[in-house]
Structures are given as structure tokens and as C-alpha cells.
Amino acid sequence: MITDVRFEDEANVIRKVCRDFCRKEIEVSALELDAHYDLEKLRGILVRSVELEILTMLIPEEYGGVGSSVLAAAQVLDELAYGCAGVATIFAYHLAALVALIEGGKEELLKELSAADSPQPTMLTLAGPDMEEREDAPQLVEAKNGLMLKGVIPLVASASLADRMVVFVREADAGLTQVLVDPRAKGVSVQPDEELLGLHTVPFADVVFDGCLVGDADLVGERGKAEQAYKKARAALNVFVAAIAMGTSRLAYSRAYDYAQQRWQFGRMLVDHDEIRRMLANMVTKISMGTAGYSQALKVDGTGTVSSWRSDLAKIFCTDAALEIAVDAIQIFGGHGYMKEQGLEKIMRDAKMLQVLPESNRYMEVQLFGAKG
Amino acid sequence: MQESESIYRFMNKETDIFENVPIMNILKKKFPAYVDQAVDAQRTGRKFAREVIAPRALETDRRCSEDPSYVDLEFYHKAMEAQIPTSIFPKKMGGLGWSTLAFGLWGEEAIAADIGLAALVTFNLFAFIGACVEFRPNVVLHIVKLIVEEERKGNPFFFGWSITEPSGGTDQEHPVAMAASRPSIEAKKVKDGYLLNGTKCFCTNGDLARLICVNAPVDRRRPLETQATFLVSTDTPGFAATRLEVKCGQKASHTAEINFTDVFVPEENLWAPPGEGLRHAQEILSATRGAVALIGLGLTRGVVERTVEYASQKKVRGHRLIDEGWVHYALAGLMTDILPLRTAIMNFLVAIDFMHVVRMLNNPITDIALKISPAKLINSDLVEQLSGLGPVASVVKSIKNKVVSAETVDNFLRHGSAVKPAASDLAMRAVSVCADIVGLEGLTRKHGIEKIFRDAKVTQIYEGPNQLHRLDVFEREVGYDYRRAV
């Protein structure tokens, strides 16, 4: 029986290295970080990840990066999520923001990010665009000294942690624009972190733009022409979230499998009860299919580009599977599964968050078939 | 729970049982006092939930997260003022004389507001049922008197019921499982009583309880044949609550590991003799699995009501969230399950009143005794001692065994084991579906939906895991013997 659902390609060096990093740095702190958000500790993990070049892996080689594909990055996140879905999510938002910057042609910044010799990595995140047609959604306003950003984006991931924020602004008459914002700049205020169900390692907060200046250098690509960059970033984010869901599911599964081999109940080992086997089998099935699904979320044109459609499908399937797997893993543990120290209830809460990130799976399903009417 | 302007039809009504459980209209004709009391309890429950429970639920949950040993005593006192923890005791004994149905309707409202706090003040139910199961009048009188007297003085009286032990919970609830179990606890017969040694786990109120009803075998190697039930006073030397669990949810209610080192239990506190322990547990479970179904139902209602409220206020894409088609289907899918389940559970509660142990209180003999004797006499030590005398006790017990036959218990176990997984699975589905509807913003702490999400999962586990309940139903439907399972 397969006890460890991982990729067969063990030669994949990046994954191996990431796995070690995950063991040493993330797994050990996951429960503590879930119970108490600790910026210092989190920064420590990010600093030590610099050596692995995870944060720069998507930057093309000509700009000094690693030049990996989105799918390779997803596999890395899958490994990290085995330790903690929250930590992996911070990386995911950073990497998705990179995709947007690469598409937007932000050469200098990308070079700067790969060349940085300061031990503190520059963290990125992605915010917007508004999907709910909120009245207070951010707008670019013409002012005396150039463009200004005004409005609110609710619950931006990594908001209080990020050094730069890639903001997508939708304007009724001008289309979608990508703006690079320094969250510490004048006119930007990151509200206090919100307490959410799960992913406690990720600081989520509302970001209020109150006339923050947007110079030419802050525009990524042309104003109103960011549709393509957003599409790519969103597809990447979908694949990343799917991969994280699978990584965290692997942890739930392997814990449940081990426990089922040790626990005696109703006259036999748990693993010898057919109903427990059904649950375990359902877990491996979903993990195998989900992993295959996100690993192949490519367009059929052979260019290696991630397909928006398939990335949506992978995200929906993998995150729905993650919740189901976590809930069953808890059930296999019985009362112990409900206790914090086992770490399984954390996986369940994290999985639920992944289902609604960046949009609810149920709404995504409705959107798959295009606009109504 | 928002007040007024709720678009949820039933939320602003004082009572909805006549609309939602139609059989009540018929029952009212035959038993007006019974139904009136239930309606009144629901009304009180709604008010209490809105005014007392809902406003403090999140704060208590937070404090318990920071310090699992925190007990919201201020809340318990408010509940005591309303006589909730003693509500099911007969009036003459100082309770409110509530029926199971009345208690259940109050509970459903409380749970929909917050299960943690609701559990904190309703768990004495287990004491009452546990004592009733044996129905030695002195035992019932003693327990009831003790709790009522203490709570009248303003001292919360917590009770625990402990069957689960480290080697497993499933094994404690089924004969085939128990026969093959490997328990850690054991009771040794000594002069005038028993000495308990070993550990029990996941005991609700284990660290707070004054009394705990504990199952333990007299011979560890023959757990099924020698399982017995003891009433343990927690101030007995050798007893200790050794660990407090840090849980995902339901934090306002404590769960503890308890340890016994030569804990002496006097003979008169042997509730079920060796060999009868599992039967005692199953008789309690035959009633309480229905109570846990009520928890599942209350949680489902709680999360659905909050979601309807949220979705009717939240503006998206130029309309309210609740105006989108996918939201209708998602919520409708839950509501279509709430309605029949609610009817089934209310049916179960009514059946307990008319057929199960509490019926003893309405049994002619008990009834007459309660009616003719002045309250003072009933609550005096004299009656308690008198009713402990061999002949009186055995007469009452034999009446009880007739009134509540083995078949009755078995049938309740079958129905209880059906409604419990149905309700707890629905609760888990509901919290997930509702989280999908409200999305990230709706999962911030203040909306209370994330708390219900955390609270729900354990309903599939406690009072026995749902897998066991399915087996219990199959066994009784088919007449199957699990010793033949391959």
C-alpha cells in the first residue's frame, strides 16, 4: 500500500531540498504559529528560505532568477504545505504577485529582487481586483500631482507582512490596471489583522487607500491593459492553492494512515475495518487525482502556459478534497482528532479557508460558464 | 442572532413549533399542559439565547482559548437564576418540572446561540438520566436534592459521566467491541466497597464535577462480563483531574482526563453491579444520542440563520448576496434537511417523555408519592433513607423495568443512533456550505460563523462516533450479530 503520496520523480532536487526545509523550519513551528501569530518567527522562516531561492524561483534567468515554471513552483508549495498550509500560502501570494510583475514587464524590479543581498527578503503580495462591485472598491483618481489611489480592499493576504503590494484596480471606463504599492507609503493604511477561521500564519487585513500617489514607475504595464497579467497571476494562484491543498491533505492522510495501523477498536486494528479503509482509499484517490490535476493544468497548445479554466477546476477539486480528507482524518482519530495538539483540526480549518481563497469554490463554479444573460 | 428586521421568517416569532412540528397541534388537544409548557420553554429559550447567551458567546470562547481552565461562572449564575440546570427535576423537588420536550426546545435555542455555553448549563441532564436509569428512589432523590440544594445556595453543581477511556470510546458502547477491549481502569472489590485504579479520558466537566458516574470492569481481562458503574465523589482521596484538553471548539465546556489511584467507592454508590455496566451506559445513550442530535440540529440552525442574516445584508455586484441563485440552492439544500430532522428529533423527545425513564416520574406510584407528600417530606433525609430500604427500592426498580423494558431501550438506541449521525453530519455539511456562501469576509470572527464551524466537528465523534451508530442501526434493523463479521 502506498503510505506516502508524493511524486514519483524523487530525483527532483528542488522538491527534496524543500522537503528538508519544511521538516526543519516549518513543521516544527506550525502549531505554535497557528496558536499565536509571531511575526519574528515567521520572518525567520522567510529569511532562511532565501537560500533555497523559492522567492525568486519564477523570475526569468535573464533577470537573475531561477526561471522555474509555475508548475514547479506549485510542487514546491505542495511540499511546504505538508508542514503548514499557512506558511505556504504566504509564498503563494508572493509568487502569484511575481507572475503579475513578470507579465507586466517590471524588469528593474525583478532584477532588484533577485540581486538583493540583504538577508531580509522583499515580500510581495497580491490584492484585488474587486469582484463584488463594492462601492468602496479602489479607483485611480486624477489629482494635481498625478494619479491617486482611493478605496478599500478587504482582507488582503499577507497585508501587514508584505513590503510591496501588487494591486489590481478595475475602472469602469479604463479597464484593469496593475499598480505597485508600498504598504508603508503615505495614503496607505493597513488595518489591524483580522482573526479568521484558519490560515492563522497569514496576516489578513483590510487595506485602505486614501489618496496614495501612483507615479509612472508604480504602474505595471499600461493603464487599463492589465487583463492578461491578472489572468496569469490568478491562474497561477489557483494552481498554488490547489497544490497547497494537496500538500496539507498528504499530511492529514499520512497521520490518519499511521494512526489506523496503531489503534485497536471493536476487536481489530482500525485499518482492518472496511469503513476506515474506504476513508483512507478515498483520501489517496483524491490526492492522486488532485495532484495530477494541478500538475497538468496547462493549455493544450503545448506552450506550457497555465490554463485559466483548468486551474479553476484544479483549485475547486483539490480544496474541496482537502476539507473532506481533513474531516475524515479527524474522524479516524476519534476524540483525539478534535484536540489542538494533533494538528488535524488546524488542517481542517486551513482547508476550509483554501476553499474560499481567493473566491469561494461555489461561486467559481457558477462563473465557470461565463457571464449570465 | 440579530434582533428584528430579520428576513428569516421564524426568527422573530416567539415560538414556531406549531408551524415546524405539525404534530404538536394534535398533541395540544390531548395534552394541553404538556404542549403549553414546551411552547413556554421555547419562548424562554429564545429570549435567553438572544439576551444572555449570544452577546457573550464570542468573548467566552476567546477567554477559553487563552486559558482552557476558564469557566464562565457569571453565565452559569444567570442560568441558575433561571433554574436551567435543574429545570428537568420535578417541581416538588425544587426543579421546574420540565418535560424532555420542553428542555429540548429550550436547548435548541440555546445551542443555536452557542453550544459551548449551552453545554455548560445542561449537562446535569446526564446526572439525572444516569440516576433515573437505576431508579432506586433514594439514589434519584439523593442526586436531585444535592444539586438543587447547592444551586439554591448559589453554588454551581457540575456532574460528569465517564465511560470513555484511553484505550477507546467505541469499545465502551457496544458489547462485541467491549468484549474485545483492553481497558486500563479496574475496580477491585474490598470491604464495604471498591477501589478504582486507572485513567479515563475526555470526561466533560471532569475537572469541575463534584460527582462523576464512572464505568469500570472488576476484572480487566473480562471487561464485558464485569463492567460496573460507580458514582464517584471527586473529593475522595486518590482522584485527580490530570489534564485539560485544548479543543478545536465547544471551549466553554471543559473536557478532562481523570485519574484514579486507590479511589474508594462505598458499596451504596455502586449504581450498576458487575456485568451491568454496559447496559447502564447503553440505557443512558439510548436517550442522550437524541440529545446530541439536538446539538447537531441547533448548530445547523445557528449557522444557517447567521448565514441568511449575513447574505441578506451583504451587497455584491449591485444586489444582495442572498439574491444569487447558487445561494438559494445551497441554503435550500440545508433547510430541506432541517425540517424533517427537526420533526424526527422532536418526536424522539416526546417519545422519551411518554416511554423512557422520565416516564417514571409520571408513573402512578411516583406521581402519587410526589402529589400527596408535601415537598418538605419528599426532600427530607427520611424519605431518602426510607426509599433506600431493600423492599421499597426493589419494588420501584421492578416497576421501572416494566415501564422501561429492554425492548424499549433497544428501540430508543436504534432511533437515537439514527438521528444522531443524521444531525451531526448535517451540521458538518451546514457549516461547510455556509462558509462557502459567506466566503472570507464572513469567516472573520465577529460573525460567529467560524466559531460554529469549529464547534460542529465533535458532534460526529462524541456520544460515540457516527460509525458506531451506523453499526448500531444496522444491527437492529437486520438483526445482525457482529461476531460474524469477517
Ligand SMILES: Cc1cc2nc3c(=O)[nH]c(=O)nc-3n(C[C@H](O)[C@H](O)[C@H](O)COP(=O)(O)OP(=O)(O)OC[C@H]3O[C@@H](n4cnc5c(N)ncnc54)[C@H](O)[C@@H]3O)c2cc1C
Ligand atoms: C469534547 C468531547 C467531550 C466528550 N465527553 C465525554 C464524556 O463526558 N464522557 C465520556 O465518557 N466520553 C466523552 N467523550 C468521548 C467520546 O465519547 C469518544 O471520543 C468517542 O466515543 C470516540 O472514542 P475515541 O475517541 O476513543 O475513538 P475510537 O473509539 O478510538 O475510534 C476511532 C475511530 O475508529 C472508528 N471505529 C471504531 N470501530 C469501528 C468499526 N467497527 N467500524 C468502523 N469504524 C470504527 C470510530 O468510528 C472512529 O472514527 C468526549 C469526547 C470529546 C471529544
